Each structure stands twice: as structure tokens, then as C-alpha cells.
Amino acid sequence: MVSEHLFKLCQATETVSSVLAKNPTDSPGDVVKRLYGHHKRDFHYTPEKDRPALSALELEKAFRCGRWGPSQPSPLFLQAFADSLNCLDADPMSGVVSPPLMGSHGTVPLTVIAPLADIIRHCSNLIVRAEREVFFITCSWSPSVAQRLIKDALIELSRRAGERGQRVVVKMMYDKASAANAIDAHQVEKPATYTGKTIQLPKPEEIPNLDLEVISFHKLVLGTLHAKFCVVDRKVAAVMSNNMEDNDNMEMMTHVEGPIVDSIYDTALITWNNRLNPPLPSHDAPATEGGLPTSSQEPLYMDRGPAREQHEIAADGQAVRLPEHMPDDPHYDSNLEGEITRMQSCYSMKPHESRLQAANRQLNLVCKNPIPPSGPDIPEGQEMTPYITSMTPAPVPMALVSRPPYRPRQHAQRRSVFIQTPDLNAAPLIPALTAALKRGIDVTYYVCFGYNDAGEIIPGQGGTNDQAAQGLVKDLSPTECQLLHIYYYVGKDQDHPIHQSFKQRSCHIKLLIVDDHVGIQGSGNQDTQSWYHSQELNIMLDSEEVCRKWREGIEGNQNTRRFGGAAEDGIWRDKNGNPGEGYMGDPGKVEGLLKGISGMMKKVKDKGGF
Template structure:
């Protein structure tokens, strides 16, 4: 039930963004306190975090809940589905205890917009789009990420900032840039938000451009970490308050397959508001577009950022994926050393797909292998079957020409540092659980690891109701860390427990399908410890019509501690394109299904190389401690 208090919060005209526009001398953190009271996520515990699954509402109450939720969002001309509205209503309930639990002003939590582009690709190819967005900026850029390390991804962003400064200088203008990343330094223990000086952010460990290298940009850099476990895990970029990219990836090099959605329209104002709340500190200088009119329903109108679809590509009608440009010269890849920025999404798609095409003497399989090896710490040869025509990797997936706005909502969570699991009642978790609880036909999940207790119970309940559940996880993802008691367990431990919890040969067990990620060029899962083929996508789709994409993993850390950002989307077309893109750009569906005992096995019945089994409590502590030390020493990888 949406309470009168929450209903009124959503009807208010004041938001953090609007109040900052009235008085730019305020900090977003002070505005949050003024509008919503003081909610220190490192200190307060939600009294209702141990809630059990709510009983079904009486028909009249359920209808009233849906109606109230409908009036708590700004849907424009779109009409949200009942499944979407129920999840939105359940997420809104969290605001009773903390109005800012969704890391967005309540009036902006429910909105609408378009998704002209989805990216399902290796990390660097996701960041190529981010780099293009930054280079095309006119006034301001907000870039927020988790782990930041010297890498191809980092150099792409560095190069984009230098290009942005050059273009701004040619226009005789200046651009404001705000950058945030997670860093657990001693200073963050005193104040989670730390201003980073140029001397620090130009050091080799970060390698952002110095003020002298970007003379036409005013850049501020802040690190955020709420001790002990309150990681800034959200990853997103907002450009000119007109375009936003919500992504799964950090800014580093690894072997991960990642996912990004490019959104336009009013939902961008919601993400912009989240950026301000996350920043919290005063803005020096101020953001020039803070007092601009909100983003239009149609999204971006500037030709600089507008995707020109017509007559631009050979497109597969079914998937919207660009595979070739017949009769045109091969387009050179955009790299840090040889930059080639594009004016619009169409140009980006052409350039990106060209890089996945076969070079002289290559097969399609070899081309995919080449691309997947680029940033992998341990490159490997292909083992999968040859890729057939029409099944090539298509990392940049376009929406249809006549894409209309669809209902969207931000379902996120704030950082929580305490070493317990009391910060559970947050919009992210409640939206996930609501969709699973109300699923009628099927549930699809892809996540690096899956071990959150409430989710496991929800999956068991779903298959017992006759709902088909399919989930993809990464073989061995962070096994040592997940073995620590209290962290939930490894993917293999959870899959075995899930299978064992269901009667053998039962219909419930037949409805549960568990897969380990397999790269597009492979025929078997590869343990994440080998750093050759891993997957970091975070996606939930229910009944093929409502999806949640973002930064949140289905693990203990993301459920109870890290700050996350996720977009819930109500669209059959978009969910279909996401699902098709997932299976087209990996071989998980073909080769990744686990055996009847929950463990992936080869043709001879042996588990995959690197399988760690169930070490027990003592060895779990030992291996877990070693894994956490390695994780803290490394660049990240959350």
C-alpha cells in the first residue's frame, strides 16, 4: 500500500534539482536534509528490514495500490502495466522510512523515456559510447563509476575529455565536468565524500587530464566510500541533462562482457537528480543546466546527439542490430591512440560493427575471438563452433525507427557501511522481489553472482507457483570472497542448494534452468579466476515485458550495502531486444547449462577447470580472507 505520506512526497513540486536551481550556493546534501530530513545511511537501521513476503492484498486494496502508484509517477503519454505499477508501488513503500532511499527525489522516481541504444559488449566497447557522449557534450558532463584504474577504458575517457576541451575552445565556451569514483581511503572513514585535488587525480593510478591539458573544462573530482562496506557501485553518465547512460561496468580493463542502456527523455532528469544527490558536496563551479527546462518527452532534439536511423545501415528488422554496410570502405576503430569520434549514434554503430567484422583471412569465429581477447588479461584461442551468417556479435543494438516513450522508474539503493544485513528495505530490492513475486510466466536473470538470501527464497517460491526461472551467472565469479561466512556463498554452492531444495524429477525442478556464462567464441564456461571470459551484466526480465537493468548484482553486497542505480522499463519490445541481444552476444544458452546436481560438467562428467567445491566454514574463511585481500589490493571488479 502506498501511504498518504509517500503519496504526498511524490506529488510535491520540489526536488533536489529544482531547489538547487533556485539557490545554486546550496549543496545537494543540504537540500536533501531540508526537504527530507537527515538520513545517514551509514548509521540508521531500517526497523522493517526483516520483513517477510507480504500476504496477497484484498482485491479492493490491490486496485487502490495500483491507482495510487499510477498517480505517483510522471508517465507522460505512456500507460504503465499492472506488473510494472505493482513493482513501483512496492518500491515506493521504502520511502516511508527514508524518503531518499531511492537516491532520487520522490517526484522523479517514476517517469518515462526512450532507449535508442543498448550496448552488450566487452567493457571497452561500452566505454567507447560513453567517450563519444562526453566528446559531444555542449555544457556539462556528470560521470560516476565504481572502480577506476589505468586501462583502455580510462584512456578512452581521458581522450574524450581532451577532445571535449578542444571543441569547447573552438566554440569559445567552457564545459563543466564532474567525476566520481569509489575509493576506500582513510580520509573516507572521516567523511565519505572526499574532494580529489589535481595532484592526486593526475597521478598514474588515476591519470585524468590536468587542468593544463583541458584548458576549456572546469573539472571537479570526488571519491565516495561509506565505511566499511558502503561502496559507490553505481555506474552512469549524464550529458547536457539530455542523455544518460546506465551501465554495468567499471572503468578498468578486464575480460567482462557488460551492458549499457542509453536513455533519453524525462527519465534523464531523474538520473540527473541522482547524480546531484550522490555528489552531495557543493558544486564549484555550478552546473550551467541545473535551471534549464526538464528534458522533453521526445528526448534529445539536437542533431549532435540524435541517432539518425533512416538510410543509415543494413538493419535486421527482428533485432535492430547492424551487421554490415555493403560497398563502403572499412571504418577505422576508435582507440585512445588513434581517436575517431562520431557525430551521432549511427556513426558509432557503423564504426563499432566494422571492428567486429572479419579481417582478411579471418572467420567470424576468429573475429569474435579477436575482439573478446583485446582487454582479457589472459587471451585464449576459440573453442566454439563457427559463427553462422546472421549470428555475428552485434554489440550496439538500436531501437526501432518509431521508438516511442515507455514507462520507466529508478529503483536504486543508497550506500550502507555497517557490517550487517539491515539495509534491505530499499527500492532496488523491493522492485526485484515484487516482479518475481508477481510473475505469471517466466523470469530471466543475468548477474555475475547470485547469492542474496531473499532472492533465493523468491526463486524457490516462483518455481513452486509454476513460473519458469532461468538465470545466467559467471562460473567462479569472486569465489574466494563469496565463501566468507555471511557473504552468501559461491554460485556453485547456491545452484547446488537450489536444485537440492526441489524434489527430484518434480515439475518445480524442471522449471529451474541455471547456466554458467560462455563467451561467444567458446563452447564451455571458463572460471573467472583465469581472467579470460567473464560476464558482469546485471539484468532481470519478468514475463518478457518488464525489465530492470543497471549496476546492482544479485549478491549480498549489492542487496545490502553498495550504492546502486537501476532503471525499470515497461516495454515488451525493449525486453525482447535485450533478451535477444543477450543470447546473440554469448554462447551461454548453447553450452552453459548446469547438470542435474547444479554444477556445470563437460562431456565426461567433470566440473569445469577451477571448480572449488564446497570448502566448509574453516576453509571458506581462509580462502575468503585471501580473496578479500586480493580484491582490496586490486583495482576493483565489483
């Protein structure tokens, strides 16, 4: 239930961003202390305790805690929203957003389900189309195709700003642990550091028309900045699952517009914490009023056209031949429609190439260990379509359910739960899934085979995906097992899961869909680190139409459903009954610790450590 304390927090007229609108030279951290510092913080609060479903009066109270505009949240969405609000009883800042902005509304004109570089291609286009400001926050940052795309975009943004006779304010933030973080978790980086070999952002002379400020953040020891998002001109925002590096991951991004952008902007300010030097031009131009006045001709928010079906996008992409947007060979588009056509053109067949070979080509593009396709050919109409139009005729209810993350209570849904995540082993989640299955709820989850086994197998981290699956199955009756569907990620061009240690086909998507209409997407994994230590940003929405698009994209851009089903014991096995290559088994605590330490040392060495 929503307490009177929570209700007052959500009904307050001031937020971090509204106070900074009046005093843009203040630091967000100081504003947080003034607004919420007097509230007692409870570090032993346990939101996992069971709570009954809300009554009609309590649902109405939860409804009044959000700013839903013309949208109408469902009871399931409001129950989940109320559950996430309850985390604020322990600390008003536990949602990393001012409480009045936690519940909002907006649209999702684009969803990307694709390799990491394809998501950053969209971010680079957003950056070059910016006119006044860019706020970009991520976790891991390393020299890569993604990094070079962002670097090129900043240089191009500076060039365009110079032609307009303007300056653009750019704030960038990433997680980088160092000894200095013990004194101050937010470290302002000097140009010599952020232009050096480990970061490689542009030098000041390369971006003369940008006011670039960079912060590295890490709260020692385990307090990781794991959120990944950007806000441009306070008009659009992108919520991502990916880091800035080269890898073989399939990722997911949600591009949102409308009032929800103000909520994400508020989170960006709170995360930044320090005084903004210079202040952001949009400090007094909220998204609810259109964001910063710009000269862009691209229609935004409710002026966008209707969503297109994926088969239409595939046909349009096959009809043209457009050069791929690459580092050192950029091809920026003036609007979202142009981006979609260009991206699909790259996934379309070239002469003497099948659809399967086209998908394999793109999935191998930045893969360190390219592999040939092993899956069946892809028929017409089932092409891989990384850019998905998910625009709705009206705004939909949205809420930020950031870290401490939303713990799905699993007592409100009526039909089904779908999850895709790299790892699924968080201690509070496994019993919740068990309880849902015992109530007759259909549960499907996709995980990555062997994802970060070296880290997850260390005692206290929850165990590997294989271990978690076996533990879950053991607690179920045969009837309940029929409701549980465990799958291991299979790439669109493959016919079997590939262990993540081979770095060939992995999946890093973080998605939850309940009863086909409430969806949560963002940076939060379903593992111990994300649940208890990392700062995350997740967006929850209430839309059957968007969730349908998300699920179609999930199924259409991978072969997990077709080839990744686990055996009765929760382990994926080949046609001969053998686990996939790389399977670690179920070692005891001592062996698990030794394997974990050995694996983590190898991981550090591979990244240039020691």
C-alpha cells in the first residue's frame, strides 16, 4: 500500500530539476540534500516482504502519485508502480528520481533489438541532430567501434554547431573505479585523461564549439554506475542495455519522447551530482513544454506518424542500397525514418547472398571471433529487423523503476511472465518465480548460456544460469514444471546456444513483460550485483501494443525460441543429450571459488590488467 508519507512525496511541487531551473548554478547533490536530506534512510529495509494486492481505493491513491496525462494505467501497472514506490519509504532517492516524476507518460517511436554497435549508431545520430545539449551516461567505456561512433558524432556536432553560430553543452559520464573514488565518487576528468588511450574522447581542439564536461563515477567497492541512457535537447531520451565496448552481445534500446523525458533528465541530474559547469541550456525548458526550442524539422512526440510493420521495413530496406554508418566513414540521417531504412538496407541481402548470410555478416561485424552460420535459411518476411517502429496513437503510462530495482511481486499478474536477461539468479527473484508457477502462472525466461560464469559461480553471487535453473526445477512438481519454459539464447544465424566464453553469440538484453501489456526495459540484470549494488535505470510502461512489438522483435531477431529450449533438468542439451560446449557443471563451494577466481583473473588479464 502507498503510505501517507509516500503520497506526500509524490504530491510535492518541487523536484531536483525544478529547483535547478530557478538556480542553475547549484549542484544537484546539494538540491537533493535540501529536498530529501531530512528524511531518515533505512539501509535494512526489505521490500521483498509479501504484500496483498491493492484495493480499489489504494489503486486510486497509487494513480494519484503519477502524472499520467491522457493515459490510463491498468490495475497491474498501478500495483507494480505502488510496489516500486514502497522502496521510497526507506529513502526518497532510492528510485534515483524526484518522487513526483517517478510516474509519467510518453511514446516509444523506436525500439532497437540488435548488436551493440547498431544501438550506438542511433545514439550517434541523436547526438549530431542535437542543437543545444547532450547528456550521455553509461557504465563500462573502452576503445571500440561504439566509442569511435560517439567520438565522430561529437566532432560532427561541433562542426554543425559552428555553422549555426552556436555552442552545445555536452555532459558525459561513465563508471571508472580508481583510488580517488574513495574520497569522492564523482571525479571530474581532465582532457588529458578523457582523451587518453583508455577513453579516447575528442580533444578540445577537435570540438571547438562544444562545452564538454566529463565525470567518472564509482562508489567503492561494489557501487557500480550500471545505468546506460542519454537525453538530447530535453526532447528525446534513449534507455539502453549496452556498455561502450566491442563484444558479441545482442542488446536492446528504447527511444522515448514526451513528459517521461523530464523524469529521465531528472535522473541524469541526480546521477551527475556535481555543479554543472556550464549549466544546461534546458534547465528551464521541460519536455512537458516541448523541451528546448530548436530548428529541427523532424516531427517529434505526437506529431510522428503511425508505426510500420517489420515486413514493410524489411521490404523497404531490400529495395535500396545505402552505405553503412561506420566509424571514420559516417553516414548520418536527418530523421528517424532515414535511419531505419539505412539500417535495414545493411541487413538486407547483397548479390549472391542469402538472408541467413546477411544476418551472419552483420552479427559478425564487431565480433572478435567471427563464425559461419549454422542455422536454417531465413524465409522472406522473417528477416532480422533491428530497428522496430513502436509508436502508439496516444501516449502510454510510463514509470521509472530504477535501482533499487523493481522486485516483481509476482502476485498481481494473471496469465504470464516473460523475462530475457543475461543472468537470472537474484536470491529474491527465484522464490517469486516459484510462487508464480505454483499459482498457475506461465513463466518463460531467456538467459545467455554461460554468461559471466566466472563471476556468478563465486559463492554469494547467486550461481550460474545452469545452477539457478536446476535449483528452480527441483522445487517444482511435474505439473508446475509444465508451466516453466527455460531457454538459452541462440543467435539469429545459429541453431544452438554458444557459451559466452567463446565471445561469438551472447545476449545482454534486460526485459520483463507481464500479462502481455506491462513491460520493463533498461540496464538492470536479474542477478545479485544489479539487485543489490549497481545503480540502474529501467523504464516500465503499460501498453499491449508496445509489448507486442517488443516480443515480436525479441522472437524475430534471435532463434532462442526455436533452438534454445532447456531439457527437463533446466540444462540445454544437444540431440545426443550432452550439455553445450563450455558447460561448467555444478561445482561445490570450494571448487566454485577456485574456478571463479581463476576466471576473473583471466578476465582482468584479457582487458589489459596485471
